[in-house]
Amino acid sequence: MRIAEGLRDLLPGELSFLEEKERGALDLFEAWSYRKVLTTGLEYGECVEPEMPRKGRLYKFFDQEGRVLALRPEFTTPIARLVSSRMRHDALPLRLCYSGDVYRYGSGRYREFRQIGVELIGSTAEMADAEVIALAIEMLRCLGLRDFRISLGHIGVFSDLAVELALEDGLRTDLEDGLAQKDVVRMREVLATCPLPEMAKELLRLLPSLTGGAEVLDRLREFECFDSVRRAAASLRTVFGFLGDFGVQEHVSVDLGILRGFAYYTGTIFEGYIPEVGFPVLEGGRYDRLYEEFGMSTQATGFACNLETLLSLGGQRPSPEADILVCGNAPDRIIRRCRELREAGKKVEMALGPSAYDRLAHDRLVHDLPLHDHRRVEFVE
Numbered sequence: 001m002r003i004a005e006g007l008r009d010l011l012p013g014e015l016s017f018l019e020e021k022e023r024g025a026l027d028l029f030e031a032w033s034y035r036k037v038l039t040t041g042l043e044y045g046e047c048v049e050p051e052m053p054r055k056g057r058l059y060k061f062f063d064q065e066g067r068v069l070a071l072r073p074e075f076t077t078p079i080a081r082l083v084s085s086r087m088r089h090d091a092l093p094l095r096l097c098y099s100g101d102v103y104r105y106g107s108g109r110y111r112e113f114r115q116i117g118v119e120l121i122g123s124t125a126e127m128a129d130a131e132v133i134a135l136a137i138e139m140l141r142c143l144g145l146r147d148f149r150i151s152l153g154h155i156g157v158f159s160d161l162a163v164e165l166a167l168e169d170g171l172r173t174d175l176e177d178g179l180a181q182k183d184v185v186r187m188r189e190v191l192a193t194c195p196l197p198e199m200a201k202e203l204l205r206l207l208p209s210l211t212g213g214a215e216v217l218d219r220l221r222e223f224e225c226f227d228s229v230r231r232a233a234a235s236l237r238t239v240f241g242f243l244g245d246f247g248v249q250e251h252v253s254v255d256l257g258i259l260r261g262f263a264y265y266t267g268t269i270f271e272g273y274i275p276e277v278g279f280p281v282l283e284g285g286r287y288d289r290l291y292e293e294f295g296m297s298t299q300a301t302g303f304a305c306n307l308e309t310l311l312s313l314g315g316q317r318p319s320p321e322a323d324i325l326v327c328g329n330a331p332d333r334i335i336r337r338c339r340e341l342r343e344a345g346k347k348v349e350m351a352l353g354p355s356a357y358d359r360l361a362h363d364r365l366v367h368d369l370p371l372h373d374h375r376r377v378e379f380v381e
Contacts, residue, residue, distance in 0.1 A: 006111030014311055018114065021143050021310060022099055025116055028142050032135055034097040034118050039078035041101075045070045048077050057105045071103035076264070076302060077290065079119050084294035092122025092298065099307070110308065117284070117304035121291075124299045126235055129268040129286055130242030136282055136303045137248040140272060143310060148281075151211075151255035151271045152243075154236050155285065157220075158207065158259065160228035165200055175204060180259050182208040199223060210256040214240065217254060232267075239268055264290040268301070274309075281309040327351030328380035337380045 003009065010018065026036060045060050045068035059071040072078060075098045083094060099116040118135060120128050133150065140148050158179060162172050171194055178186040187208060191201045203223045210216050217237050224230040236254065243249045258271055264287040272282030284303025291298045323346045328334050334350060341348045 004111075006105075008110065008112075010311075018307065018311065022114070022116060022307060024142050025139050025305075025307075026097065026099060028139055029097040029118055029135070032095070032131075034095040034135075037079065037082060037096050037098055038100060039072065039075060039082055039098070041072050042069050043072055043078055043081075044068065047081055048073055059103050059105055059111075072100070073104050074102055075100070075115060075117060075304060076119060076287070080290050080294055080296075080300070083121055084291060084296040088296060093128070094119075094121040096121065114307040115304050116307045117302060119300055119302035121300040122298050123301075124288065126238040126268075127242055129235075129239045129301050130246060132284060132301050132303055133239070133243060133252070133268075133270055134246035134248050136270070136272060136284065136305070137251050139305065140282065143307075145274055148251065148272055148274045150252045150282075151258050151273065152236065152240065152252050153255050153258040153269050154232040155259070155265045155267060155269050156228050156232035156235075157256050158204075160232065161200070161203070161226055164226055164228045165196060176259060179204075179207055179257055182257055184208050199225065203229070208257040211253055213254060216256065220256075235268060270303070272305070274313075276313055277309055281306050321347075322349035323347045324376045324378055325349045325351065326378050326380060330380060333380045337378070 029036070045058065048070055049058055049060075058073055060068055063069050079096060079098065083090075083096075087094065095118070097116075097118045099114065101112055102115045103112050105111055116139075118132060120132050133152070137150060158176070162175075167175070171190070174190045175187065177183075178190060184205070187205055191204055194201075196204075203226075206219075210219065214237075217233055217240065220229060220233040224233060240249070240252070240254065243252055255271075258269060265285045266288045267286030269285030270283075271280040274281055282303060282305040284301070286299070286301040288299040291300065324341055326334055326338050326341070326348060328351070338348045338350045
């Protein structure tokens with residue numbers, strides 16, 4: 001029997017590996033003063049649907065009252081709902097973390113996967129953006145990754161500029177698509193026929209290739225005649241400088257051509273890449289208007305990581321085995337001995353019948369000697 005498309009089962013070694021990495025990341029978050037929360041697996045469709053990117057769709061259905069429900073597609077919006085209701089009067093800033101399964105249909109990858117991340121709520125400071133980026137880098141190190149890169153950008157370089165230039169929806173969509181694909185040819189074709197100032201066209205043509213270090217931010221000075229560009233560049237310079245203070249700048253490249261798919265991003269944005277995977281394994285950024293949709297005036301920043309990407313790199317560990325195999329020919333005594341050993345903190349496997357006993361009882365010399373899988377055999381008389 002096949003399983004549904006885009007889903008997968010996890011074997012004991014795979015699950016053990018995944019949970020070990022998850023525990024390590026959550027311990028790291030706790031050390032940075034982030035507290036874990038868990039939102040419901042089902043949300044009202046109206047809560048999460050407006051924020052979904054075009055490339056991903058919800059798993060939706062109707063409840064008995066006819067209301068639209070959806071499986072959780074990500075955590076940022078549900079946490080905003082949670083904070084604006086049950087944590088509304090908690091002191092800010094709030095540092096929250098999470099881990100759990102999310103579901104997206106048509107995203108082009110697995111449709112169910114484990115997501116882990118943090119949300120820092122209640123601060124507009126660039127230091128908050130730098131904190132979550134630095135924490136994301138430390139988390140990737142904690143997960144055992146070394147050859148990774150964080151691409152750092154700012155949604156305002158394009159989105160706020162589009163507002164400042166009053167771009168028509170069709171033109172904006174064409175430019176967004178070209179920029180998201182880093183399609184320089186398409187960008188040039190679209191810009192060739194549109195009535196924009198030459199300075200704006202020059203910047204938009206450059207955006208897909210503006211990547212590197214601090215020199216990219218220096219290049220932006222040429223275009224700071226646009227208020228949106230000036231504000232975004234100033235914010236990026238501050239965040240990039242703080243990342244140097246955190247000691248993680250070596251992992252960061254400025255990339256002014258990245259766009260985040262979710263609608264709620266408003267400022268600094270970033271993505272994490274590893275060479276073996278052709279899509280971001282980590283995504284995040286600032287979102288300062290999402291909480292307004294839940295009746296709460298506050299700002300936030302955070303990131304989410306697709307933890308199961310590690311499994312695609314061949315990640316797993318040996319399945320946990322028992323320390324001791326207890327066997328014998330008296331079931332009641334076997335049960336009692338297993339209880340004693342477990343109470344003493346041992347991992348114990350219990351032989352379940354004569355066949356298991358007979359395989360070992362023929363040679364009593366194996367008593368207290370390791371088996372091939374390092375278990376010790378104990379016979380109960």
